[in-house]
Amino acid sequence: MPSIPLPFLTAIFLVLILLRLWIAGGRHSSVLLLVTLAFYCIQSILVGVNWGISALPPLTLALVAIVLPPLTWLALKDLNGRVGMGDTTRVCGVVCALALGIYASFLLGYGYGPDAIIALTYLGYGTALILKARGEGVGWAETQPFHLVVPARLAFISAGILFILSAVVDVVVGLDFAITGGKSAAGIVAAANVVVLASLGALYVFVTSGQHRAVETEVSARDEPAVSDTQRDLVVRLKARLSQDQLYRDEDLSLQRLSKTVGAPPRMVSEAVNAVEGLNVPQFVNGFRVAEACERLRTTDQTVTEIMFAVGFATKSNFNKEFQRVTGLSPSAFRTQSRSALDQSA
Numbered sequence: 001m002p003s004i005p006l007p008f009l010t011a012i013f014l015v016l017i018l019l020r021l022w023i024a025g026g027r028h029s030s031v032l033l034l035v036t037l038a039f040y041c042i043q044s045i046l047v048g049v050n051w052g053i054s055a056l057p058p059l060t061l062a063l064v065a066i067v068l069p070p071l072t073w074l075a076l077k078d079l080n081g082r083v084g085m086g087d088t089t090r091v092c093g094v095v096c097a098l099a100l101g102i103y104a105s106f107l108l109g110y111g112y113g114p115d116a117i118i119a120l121t122y123l124g125y126g127t128a129l130i131l132k133a134r135g136e137g138v139g140w141a142e143t144q145p146f147h148l149v150v151p152a153r154l155a156f157i158s159a160g161i162l163f164i165l166s167a168v169v170d171v172v173v174g175l176d177f178a179i180t181g182g183k184s185a186a187g188i189v190a191a192a193n194v195v196v197l198a199s200l201g202a203l204y205v206f207v208t209s210g211q212h213r214a215v216e217t218e219v220s221a222r223d224e225p226a227v228s229d230t231q232r233d234l235v236v237r238l239k240a241r242l243s244q245d246q247l248y249r250d251e252d253l254s255l256q257r258l259s260k261t262v263g264a265p266p267r268m269v270s271e272a273v274n275a276v277e278g279l280n281v282p283q284f285v286n287g288f289r290v291a292e293a294c295e296r297l298r299t300t301d302q303t304v305t306e307i308m309f310a311v312g313f314a315t316k317s318n319f320n321k322e323f324q325r326v327t328g329l330s331p332s333a334f335r336t337q338s339r340s341a342l343d344q345s346a
Helices: 005-028 031-052 059-079 085-108 112-134 138-142 148-182 186-209 229-245 255-262 266-277 279-297 304-310 316-327 331-343
Strands: none
Touching: 031 059, 031 186, 059 085, 059 112, 059 148, 085 112, 112 148, 148 186, 229 255, 229 266, 229 279, 255 266, 255 279, 266 279, 279 304, 279 316, 279 331, 304 316, 304 331, 316 331
16 A cells, blocks of 8 residues: 655645635735645655655755755744845845755755754754744844744744754754664655644644733733823823724734824733733724724624624634624624514614
């Protein structure tokens, strides 16, 4: 019975993620992220062919592998804000330098040179990605749209861990070739792909389930801070701006942008909302979105999905979760109940 190499399964899974992002993201899809995922698909297919069907030229595998860390860095940076021409130029320069180093190693016959370059590159980028995610502190959440705060941080950490794992696997495979002539190499690669596939599955379920919490940039509720007049005034101004300008309808609204509308630092805004309302900022903003959604459900024939996007939600799971939190009902149940009440009063 023919078997499917595990890297092919990883490639299929990445293709599914790619298609979902393309369909769901529309105009908001990150082109860099889509290109990066496409490269991962190509690498998984090549690895599957190399270890499960027929050996491929080592230079081809090495050149594809060396592109992934810089490209991933650029794509994830794009998630965290705009990528400038300088960022793209630097990444292109790094890719060219690494590719030339690998090509020169092959030409000069340095057998372990390409493996060393790849392992060090993956280790370096993996460490840098994790440090970036952990080192941003409160500032990380300030520039992100509320619905992307957790996925963006998680993407940096997950990519960093996977790069470090890849570096370790490369070293172990290299040692296996040096000691046993590569007798266990295929099994090592297969085991690594199981870990990668399981990690991708867990990450996909976590991010798309909508059950993750917003990053808490607010003061912990157990601190029970005293509410000051300044904080009350700040929340009043926030409510006025959100209502009058309908800022909550922008699905890309972030804490930083919200704080600029009232001329206060992001930290002060989050502390004020936490102290006065007992909510974090995403919950506070989502309250306005749910309020308009309720009005539309009562008075219009728009579909639930149309209403969801119109009021500023980016995902159905988050919309349903927040609607349930505020009203205690699902959107469909709320519409049925409210219209039934109107019919009875007529």
